Amino acid sequence: MSSIVFDAVTIEFPLYQGGSRSLKKSLLWRGTGGKVAHDASNRINIEAVKDVSLSIQHGDRVGLVGPNGAGKTTLLRVMAGVYEPTRGHVYVDGHICPLFDVGFGMDLDATGYDNILLRGLYLGLKVEEIRGKVAEIAEFTELGAYLDMPMRTYSSGMIMRLAFAVSTCIAPEILLMDEWIMAGDAHFLDKARRRLAEFVNRSSILVLASHSDQLMREWCNKAIYMNAGAVRGGGPIDQVLDQYLADAP
Amino acid sequence: MSQPAAYPPASLGQTEAAGFDIAKLPADFVPPPIPSETRLAADDLIGGLKRWELWRVLAWQDIRQRYRRSMLGPLWITLSMGVMIGAMGPLYSALFHVPLADYLPYLSLGLLIWGLVSTLVTDGCICLTSAEALIKQVRVPLSIHVFRTLTRNIMIFGHNIVVYIVVALIFRIWPGATGLLVIPGFILLALNATWIMLLLGMLCARFRDIGMLIGSLLQVVFFLSPIFWRPEALGNRVILAEINPVFHFMQLIRSPLLGQAPSTSNWLVAIGLLIVGWGFTFAFFARFRRRLAYWL
Numbered sequence: 042m043s044s045i046v047f048d049a050v051t052i053e054f055p056l057y058q059g060g061s062r063s064l065k066k067s068l069l070w071r072g073t074g075g076k077v078a079h080d081a082s083n084r085i086n087i088e089a090v091k092d093v094s095l096s097i098q099h100g101d102r103v104g105l106v107g108p109n110g111a112g113k114t115t116l117l118r119v120m121a122g123v124y125e126p127t128r129g130h131v132y133v134d135g136h137i138c139p140l141f142d143v144g145f146g147m148d149l150d151a152t153g154y155d156n157i158l159l160r161g162l163y164l165g166l167k168v169e170e171i172r173g174k175v176a177e178i179a180e181f182t183e184l185g186a187y188l189d190m191p192m193r194t195y196s197s198g199m200i201m202r203l204a205f206a207v208s209t210c211i212a213p214e215i216l217l218m219d220e221w222i223m224a225g226d227a228h229f230l231d232k233a234r235r236r237l238a239e240f241v242n243r244s245s246i247l248v249l250a251s252h253s254d255q256l257m258r259e260w261c262n263k264a265i266y267m268n269a270g271a272v273r274g275g276g277p278i279d280q281v282l283d284q285y286l287a288d289a290p
Numbered sequence: 291m292s293q294p295a296a297y298p299p300a301s302l303g304q305t306e307a308a309g310f311d312i313a314k315l316p317a318d319f320v321p322p323p324i325p326s327e328t329r330l331a332a333d334d335l336i337g338g339l340k341r342w343e344l345w346r347v348l349a350w351q352d353i354r355q356r357y358r359r360s361m362l363g364p365l366w367i368t369l370s371m372g373v374m375i376g377a378m379g380p381l382y383s384a385l386f387h388v389p390l391a392d393y394l395p396y397l398s399l400g401l402l403i404w405g406l407v408s409t410l411v412t413d414g415c416i417c418l419t420s421a422e423a424l425i426k427q428v429r430v431p432l433s434i435h436v437f438r439t440l441t442r443n444i445m446i447f448g449h450n451i452v453v454y455i456v457v458a459l460i461f462r463i464w465p466g467a468t469g470l471l472v473i474p475g476f477i478l479l480a481l482n483a484t485w486i487m488l489l490l491g492m493l494c495a496r497f498r499d500i501g502m503l504i505g506s507l508l509q510v511v512f513f514l515s516p517i518f519w520r521p522e523a524l525g526n527r528v529i530l531a532e533i534n535p536v537f538h539f540m541q542l543i544r545s546p547l548l549g550q551a552p553s554t555s556n557w558l559v560a561i562g563l564l565i566v567g568w569g570f571t572f573a574f575f576a577r578f579r580r581r582l583a584y585w586l
Contacts, residue, residue: 048315055584094315103312122429125580132322137429145427148351150358159351162344163428265313275313 043135043214043245045097045120050129052090052115089115091270092129097246104261104278105250106285111267113250117141117217120248135245138164138213143204153188153195153203154179160207174210181206181236183229198229205233209240216244254282331576338433345434349441367449375401375453382518391461398457399544400517406447407479407536408508413439414487415494415501422586432582436487440480454547465549475542475552478560482539485564485571492578495585511536535563 090112097103105113118124119131121139146163147156157178161171179188182202184195192200241247241260251257257264257278264281266274266288274284325333338345357363375398383393417439418425418432425432458464494501514534521531531537538559545552 046315046319048319048321057585094313096312096314096316096319101312118426123426124583130321130324139428142427146424148355150355151351155351159347162341162347163424163430165341165430168343168347263312272313 042099044099044132045095045134045215045246045248046132047093047095047119048130048132050090050093050119050126050131051088052112052119052124053086053088053127056085056087089270090119090126093270093272095265095272095275097248099245101263102241102247102261103249104257104264104281105248105267106252106257106264106282107267107273108289110269112270113267114141114219115270116267117219117248117250120215121217133215135214136165137215137217138208138211138244139217140208141217141219143201143208147192147200147204149193150191152191153182153184156192156203157188157207160204161210164208164211166211178203178206178210181232202229202233205236209236213240213244215246216241216248218247218249254286257282327576327579331572331579334431334575334579335433338431338437341431341434342437344430345438345441348434348438349445352438352442353445364446364449367446368452371402371405371450372453372456375457386519395454395457395461395463395548396520396544397518398454399547400515400540402447402450402454403540403543404512404515404517404536405450406443407483407539408512409446410440410443410483410487411490411504411508412501413443414483414490415504416491417487418491418495418582419586425583425586432579433488436484436491439487440483443483444480458547463548465547468549468551469546471546471551472543475539475546475560478542478557478564479539482560482564482567485567488575489567489571492574492582492585495582496578515540535559 093116105116107113115124117139118141119126120133121137121141122131122133125131146160148159151159154175157175158168158171161174162168166174179185182188182199184199184203187195187199192203195203247260249257249260261278263276264278264285265272266281266285268288273288274281353364357366360366362369375394378401379394379397380390382397383390386393414436417435421435424430425435490500490504494504511534514530515536516531517540521528521537524530532555538556541556542552542560545556
């Protein structure tokens with residue numbers, strides 16, 4: 042059974058601005074203490090997530106709502122294991138598939154086939170497994186002969202198709218998605234939605250950060266409402282969305 | 291636009307009925323044991339090694355990207371090294387009044403090994419900062435970026451060594467069985483390079499000045515290393531060469547290929563650095579591994 046549990050998680054980003062990033066300042070600080078120490082320890086920490094506790098269990102489809110800068114993306118990245126908490130603990134049980142930036146790990150000079158391999162490897166597949174899926178991926182993208190050409194000849198919609206097809210060819214246990222960017226013609230969009238539905242059905246947990254009210258109600262059964270890094274509420278999707286909308290000015 | 295097929299699925303979260311709040315810890319939650327930082331650091335290194343398919347493909351991709359659409363492709367690596375050695379060999383053998391047949395093989399190996407060592411160090415400084423986009427996107431062991439950089443440089447060295455093979459054929463150099471000693475020497479170099487790159491990669495992510503510092507230090511080390519000159523020429527001041535760690539790695543690889551066994555001190559220095567270096571780097575990695583994503 043997959044699960045994501047946060048126990049009083051806080052994330053602080055240190056802001057290394059010019060000075061505190063340089064070796065000189067740190068060395069001077071060690072050497073002189075006092076005055077410069079004040080300078081070096083005075084670096085700004087941004088609290089992106091404050092004391093968040095969560096319990097997401099098998100079968101949950103959770104929407105993250107909140108205004109810009111509420112910490113939704115950071116929270117997703119903490120779940121993905123990119124950022125380890127400054128304080129508190131994160132317990133994740135299950136294989137995670139992050140779907141944040143559709144274009145990550147793509148080499149524009151390499152061919153479509155090369156990129157299928159590359160992205161598959163990033164997602165943790167073996168070369169052997171990817172070879173087994175190439176035909177299915179190629180068919181889904183409908184890119185045909187383009188797959189043998191360097192990716193810089195693709196339109197952005199075509200890159201999207203390829204990235205989407207590779208990312209959704211695995212069976213994730215926990216699926217993390219940040220604000221889908223749905224580029225593509227109507228035909229592909231329709232196809233993508235069906236594939237995504239299948240994909241989401243195969244995963245046991247979905248966490249989706251989005252601003253779209255409609256998208257949330259369609260895909261999620263629960264929601265977490267965040268504001269300024271803190272959790273304001275959590276529960277059934279309709280209840281939380283109503284709370285969020287009531288809060289919004 | 292059609293609705294997604296069979297969604298939402300029949301088996302939704304079981305907690306739904308109980309008037310739950312997902313934004314807090316369940317009352318019956320028992321935290322699983324938290325692995326130690328040492329354990330996590332070791333997992334990162336071992337997990338990184340297990341992803342060899344990924345870093346091998348990435349390393350090769352790096353080389354292909356650099357030479358894409360050029361007709362000779364990665365052969366340019368071989369060619370430019372060949373031109374450099376072909377130009378410098380005759381010049382310096384004349385300057386130092388030594389026969390070309392002695393000097394050129396020595397010089398070409400020196401330049402080849404220096405090329406490997408110096409790019410390992412400079413690439414090591416950027417091996418984590420250049421992977422920023424990836425590190426912030428998906429969780430893969432941090433060590434894969436080190437292995438990728440190491441593999442790429444060994445591949446480049448593989449292209450370069452062709453130049454030496456040509457030189458050896460021209461001057462009829464056959465190292466004999468002693469030549470096999472190059473294998474343990476090379477492994478020692480690679481294992482040492484791994485900790486150096488991991489350590490430099492992390493330090494340079496935190497302190498952006500260190501990369502510049504290393505770059506200027508390397509220029510000095512180039513002249514302090516016996517590439518153009520022989521350590522014997524220092525006479526009783528050979529210590530000037532021996533305090534330089536690059537000297538020992540250079541001897542470990544160059545001497546066997548010229549048919550001489552490296553000295554005991556060469557082996558001892560390389561093994562000593564391996565133990566001390568990995569000991570320190572591992573402790574450092576265990577301590578700061580979790581902070582790395584914040585430094586980028």
